Amino acid sequence: MATNNLTLFDDIRMTLDESIDLSLASLTAYGERYRHWCVAYSGGKDSSATVTFVAWALREGLIPQPESLTVLYADTRMELPPLQATALRMLDCLRQDGIDAQVVLPAMDDRFFVYMLGRGVPPPKNRFRWCTPQLKVEPMMQALQGLRERTGEKLLSLTGVRLGESAARDARITLSCSKDSGECGQGWFQVATDDAIADTLAPIVHWRLCHVFDWLYFETERHGYPDVLSIASVYGDSDVRTGCVGCNLASRDTALERLIRDPQWSHLRPLLELKPLYSELTMAKYRKRKSAAEKRQDGQYAKNVQRLGPLTMEARAYGLDRVLDIQKRAGMDLINSEEEARIREMWAQNVWPQKWTGKEIRGDQPIDAIRLAGNDLIVQPLLVR
Numbered sequence: 001m002a003t004n005n006l007t008l009f010d011d012i013r014m015t016l017d018e019s020i021d022l023s024l025a026s027l028t029a030y031g032e033r034y035r036h037w038c039v040a041y042s043g044g045k046d047s048s049a050t051v052t053f054v055a056w057a058l059r060e061g062l063i064p065q066p067e068s069l070t071v072l073y074a075d076t077r078m079e080l081p082p083l084q085a086t087a088l089r090m091l092d093c094l095r096q097d098g099i100d101a102q103v104v105l106p107a108m109d110d111r112f113f114v115y116m117l118g119r120g121v122p123p124p125k126n127r128f129r130w131c132t133p134q135l136k137v138e139p140m141m142q143a144l145q146g147l148r149e150r151t152g153e154k155l156l157s158l159t160g161v162r163l164g165e166s167a168a169r170d171a172r173i174t175l176s177c178s179k180d181s182g183e184c185g186q187g188w189f190q191v192a193t194d195d196a197i198a199d200t201l202a203p204i205v206h207w208r209l210c211h212v213f214d215w216l217y218f219e220t221e222r223h224g225y226p227d228v229l230s231i232a233s234v235y236g237d238s239d240v241r242t243g244c245v246g247c248n249l250a251s252r253d254t255a256l257e258r259l260i261r262d263p264q265w266s267h268l269r270p271l272l273e274l275k276p277l278y279s280e281l282t283m284a285k286y287r288k289r290k291s292a293a294e295k296r297q298d299g300q301y302a303k304n305v306q307r308l309g310p311l312t313m314e315a316r317a318y319g320l321d322r323v324l325d326i327q328k329r330a331g332m333d334l335i336n337s338e339e340e341a342r343i344r345e346m347w348a349q350n351v352w353p354q355k356w357t358g359k360e361i362r363g364d365q366p367i368d369a370i371r372l373a374g375n376d377l378i379v380q381p382l383l384v385r
Contacts, residue, residue: 016211016219022052022205027063030189032202034156035067038147038198040140042074043087043322045235046160048228049212050204054158055094056223066149071101072143076135078112078244080255081268081332086230094226104143108342110134113335117320118346120310120352122287123248123278131244141197148197155198162205162212234259245334246274248291270329277322284308284363286315291361293377303371308352308363316343 014022031037041047051071057063071094073087091101107116112135115121124131147155190200205213213235218228234255246253246329253275259265260272280286288309294302311319320335320343327334335343350360361367369380 001144014206014208014211016214019092019204019207019211020053022206024057024062026189026201026203027054027057029076030128030199031066032064032158032160034154034199036147036151036153037066037069037156037158038144039069039071040157040160041071041087041090042136042160043079043083043090044160045216045231046162046204046211048086048090048160049207050160051090051094051213052223052225053204053215055099055225059224059228060099065202066156069099070147071099072104072140073102074136074140075105075125075321076112076244076333077105078131080234080245080259082230082234082259082265086227086350087229089230090225093227095246102143106135106139108339111339113320113323113338114346115344116281116311117316118133118343119322119351119353120312120356122311125282126249129249132250133268134243144197148186153323154196157200158197159200159202160204161202162207164224185366245271246278248275248278266301268330268332270326273326274334276359277319277326281311281315281319287363288312288358288360289365291365291367293372294355301375303372303378310356312362313347313358316347341359 001180003118027334037054039051041048041051049132054063054069058065058069071091073091075084075087079087090101091103094101105111109119112131115130116123117133121130124129134186144157163230189202207215215223217232220229245256253272256268260269290307292310294304294307320340322332322338350358371378371380
């Protein structure tokens with residue numbers, strides 16, 4: 001049975017212009033407290049609406065002009081091609097308008113396929129979600145730290161967070177809206193400690209989905225960035241959630257399935273093979289396993305004493321071949337030449353994740369089963385040897 005999740009603005013049905021006025025008030029109220037602003041840009045619909053809105057408002061003199069405005073695009077190298085292409089064109093447009101627009105990339109060894117197929121870390125899953133912090137959060141925090149050190153002041157970080165994106169996020173916003181000078185309807189504002197990198201403002205937090213689409217698709221003459229029309233090929237007029245291509249954490253790659261129905265992007269159909277490949281690589285036959293009972297650093301036994309671990313070298317080679325074949329048929333780079341070279345270099349260097357040497361048994365090899373019961377180990381011998 002469907003349930004309704006109430007938000008702060010359920011009793012208010014604002015027009016786009018009313019939402020715009022509220023966002024301008026939010027940026028005016030909080031923006032004048034900071035000399036340096038930064039926009040966290042992902043290339044999705046909400047962050048695209050935010051960055052074009054802020055650029056327009058500054059150009060029109062509708063909000064205080066900061067001493068510096070920096071747009072940081074977190075390029076995970078795993079985004080849907082039209083979103084990535086649009087984001088990079090947007091950065092060029094912003095630079096032409098005098099805005100400092102930068103691409104933030106993960107370190108080479110932290111990139112998705114280098115980390116997985118080079119180091120051998122298994123594909124991410126819901127209980128092992130290494131991808132989001134490593135590909136996006138940590139590189140962005142490093143870039144923000146660099147800005148803080150360069151300016152010598154706390155930044156105002158602008159994000160595209162909106163109510164209605166998820167019930168959990170709505171609940172967090174509702175709980176914090178009255179704290180730390182945050183005012184309902186004035187944008188979701190969060191004050192960090194004095195020594196923190198930035199305080200955060202979500203100026204379009206109150207925009208409904210239709211406002212985001214109206215601003216992006218029907219207000220291009222007003223905001224002046226028609227390149228965002230390309231986002232329509234991914235979203236259309238629906239609230240499609242986007243993430244990495246072939247995301248192993250989602251039940252379906254809905255955004256990609258929608259995208260390839262467009263003849264312009266139908267050549268990307270081979271990308272649908274990524275998600276099954278990631279699932280396959282989590283199987284025991286492609287991984288190493290601890291055969292003896294593993295202990296933690298404190299000397300206690302690990303909860304899973306015979307855990308499955310990294311990808312075998314054979315599995316990494318198999319995965320690389322598959323991805324290179326997929327990208328060739330899709331006509332795009334998932335793994336570029338520099339990344340492929342680094343993957344092969346890591347193989348030659350016999351690189352393994354921490355606590356693994358490569359001498360462990362293969363995950364599907366039959367062995368005596370060991371499990372932890374309290375502080376004791378229980379061994380279940382093999383029935384057939």
